[in-house]
Amino acid sequence: xxxxxxxxxxxxxxxxxxxxxxxxxxxxxxxxxxxxxxxxxxxxxxxxxxxxxxxxxxxxxxxxxxxxxxxxxxxxxxxxxxxxxxx
Amino acid sequence: xxxxxxxxxxxxxxxxxxxxxxxxxxxxxxxxxxxxxxxxxxxxxxxxxxxxxxxxxxxxxxxxxxxxxxxxxxxxxxxxxxxxxxxxxxxxxxxxxxxxxxxxxxxxxxxxxxxxxxxxxxxxxxxxxxxxxxxxxxxxxxxxxxxxxxxxxxxxxxxxxxxxxxxxxxxxxxxxxxxxxxxxxxxxxxxxxxxxxxxxxxxxxxxxxxxxxxxxxxxxxxxxxxxxxxxxxxxxxxxxxxxxxxxx
Numbered sequence: 280x281x282x283x284x285x286x287x288x289x290x291x292x293x294x295x296x297x298x299x300x301x302x303x304x305x306x307x308x309x310x311x312x313x314x315x316x317x318x319x320x321x322x323x324x325x326x327x328x329x330x331x332x333x334x335x336x337x338x339x340x341x342x343x344x345x346x347x348x349x350x351x352x353x354x355x356x357x358x359x360x361x362x363x364x365x366x
Numbered sequence: 367x368x369x370x371x372x373x374x375x376x377x378x379x380x381x382x383x384x385x386x387x388x389x390x391x392x393x394x395x396x397x398x399x400x401x402x403x404x405x406x407x408x409x410x411x412x413x414x415x416x417x418x419x420x421x422x423x424x425x426x427x428x429x430x431x432x433x434x435x436x437x438x439x440x441x442x443x444x445x446x447x448x449x450x451x452x453x454x455x456x457x458x459x460x461x462x463x464x465x466x467x468x469x470x471x472x473x474x475x476x477x478x479x480x481x482x483x484x485x486x487x488x489x490x491x492x493x494x495x496x497x498x499x500x501x502x503x504x505x506x507x508x509x510x511x512x513x514x515x516x517x518x519x520x521x522x523x524x525x526x527x528x529x530x531x532x533x534x535x536x537x538x539x540x541x542x543x544x545x546x547x548x549x550x551x552x553x554x555x556x557x558x559x560x561x562x563x564x565x566x567x568x569x570x571x572x573x574x575x576x577x578x579x580x581x582x583x584x585x586x587x588x589x590x591x592x593x594x595x596x597x598x599x600x601x602x603x604x605x606x607x608x609x610x611x612x613x614x
Contacts (some may be wrong), residue, residue, distance in 0.1 A: 280409065280428075280430065280431055280433045280444060280446070280447035280449070280451050281432075281447040282428050282447060282449045282450055282451075283449070284449060284450070293574060294606065306427060309427070310405070310406045310407065310409075310411075310427045311406075312425045312426065312427060313425070313427065313429050313573065314426070314427045314428050315426065315427075316426050318581070328428035328429070328449075330428075334428065335408070335432070336408075336409075337408060338406045338407075338408055346421040346501055358449075359449055360584025361484075362581060362583070362584075363372075363581055363582060
């Protein structure tokens with residue numbers, strides 16, 4: 280926390296997966312686990328947490344690693360999404 | 367006279383605490399008990415309940431809420447970001463299921479503004495769908511924040527509603543889920559309407575802190591305590607309310 284989210288169009292799952300994997304590679308070794316996982320919003324778009332501000336780690340804002348903007352290409356960075364309706 | 371200490375529970379000789387409820391206290395996630403937490407960089411990887419040790423966990427870093435030593439009017443709390451933070455635990459066997467009665471309590475700061483119309487969940491447990499789950503929620507109606515209790519009846523769900531406009535800032539909210547009706551109170555004040563729902567709560571879903579547990583409805587606020595109890599007699603209810611009010 281706190282996070283922003285990167286939303287990729289429904290037809291860009293591969294891009295979303297690549298961004299997720301890139302985030303997890305950048306994060307590797309910090310917390311013993313993954314940074315992000317992939318899920319759908321209510322419209323079927325692909326959502327990955329944004330690796331960058333305002334996410335804080337050890338009480339410091341985390342700057343976006345080099346190369347992040349290129350990995351997010353095709354996605355939109357937003358504050359929140361509409362999640363799927365409850366089943 | 368022999369004094370016996372119960373493993374995992376504090377000695378009960380002093381001031382009143384929720385442990386005085388005995389077997390009626392089913393779970394208590396307490397942000398003021400530092401030993402309850404596993405933290406990583408200030409984020410919560412695990413939060414264990416003080417009764418049975420049910421561990422609510424999050425393995426994905428971006429979805430971990432943050433622990434704060436003084437974020438709750440100078441007291442400890444766990445902050446959920448309304449974006450993707452949630453903690454999930456295996457449902458304790460002691461929790462009510464089917465139409466079994468049980469109460470859900472939370473001492474929280476509800477930070478969402480009425481402009482955010484999404485339903486947000488503090489605590490949920492039961493089955494894997496809303497129709498089989500019990501949830502303590504915040505929602506918006508007519509431009510005001512309400513506390514709510516959402517109770518699945520097997521095919522759909524019903525809501526008990528708190529008093530409008532009062533679910534902002536530091537609040538004690540309790541959902542009293544009975545075998546046929548549910549009521550809700552904020553700071554001890556009964557809500558405007560109850561839900562006439564016969565719960566059909568499952569047992570296969572996880573306990574969720576900070577989300578519905580069904581894929582969203584992430585809470586926006588700070589949590590000092592979450593408790594699950596059996597239905598309480600009036601005296602015990604008043605004592606628990608007073609105890610939590612002492613933390614506000």
